[in-house]
Amino acid sequence: SSIARHYETGQHLPEDICMKLISTRTFRAGSMMLRQMRYAAVDLELHSEYIPGGSESIYDVDQRIGRKTNIIPLLREDKFLCSFSHIFADDYAAGYYSYQWAEVMSYDAFSAFEEAGLDNQRAIEVLGR
Template sequence: MQMVRQLEFALFDFRIHREYDPQQGARIYETLEEVRRQVAVVKPPVWNRFAHGFSHIFAGGYAAGYYSYKWAEVLSADAFSLFEEQGIFDTDTGQAFLKEVLQQGGSKDAMELFVAFRGREPEIEPLLRHSGITG
């Protein structure tokens, strides 16, 4: 349920930044209700004004970037899955993570670092498995 809630937030964020039209106005609540009809597990009461306090979408450089929380979980779970495959304390895997990711820091694009470590682009299956959604 938490994952679906985070997806709701991310979709709402994307849509209000992508679809804003000054001629129509912000349509904040209409957009939020459309997203909720698509993905919400539990609909909040009509009087709820969640959007008034959802500062992530306008503050601190997060505009249309709320999805990055879930994307970070995808990367984390997939990177950790290599440790699961090779053994949690496998020295070679730990050294590869150190060399290909940690030591590189921000010197290269994050996707490039991930692929260098994992040998492929990220997959969602490890996150779904770690979240108990798949076996």
């Protein structure tokens, strides 16, 4: 691997360590996706079905959704919503899902280039127009 060298010896980073570093890019990717799904689901429910003064507080809604999306249970004291300004004080009210939707769209667009052949310059140029 030529991405790193020891600062004194100049010895290259061993290949196995380099591969371990690369593998960290996807470590717990599923957990990150679940977290984003929780945020989006809470956002949508609070802006479409939540009844202020009803039987559930906003924290109850978050806890209920968190039980479906979190691998590690949320703490009862978790008041994350107090700082989730995206859905309360920003332009993302009922739109937090757009982060995940944008990711899906980018994967879909990239798959067209993969199907054309990433090493096929002419096909890539035609597709990219």
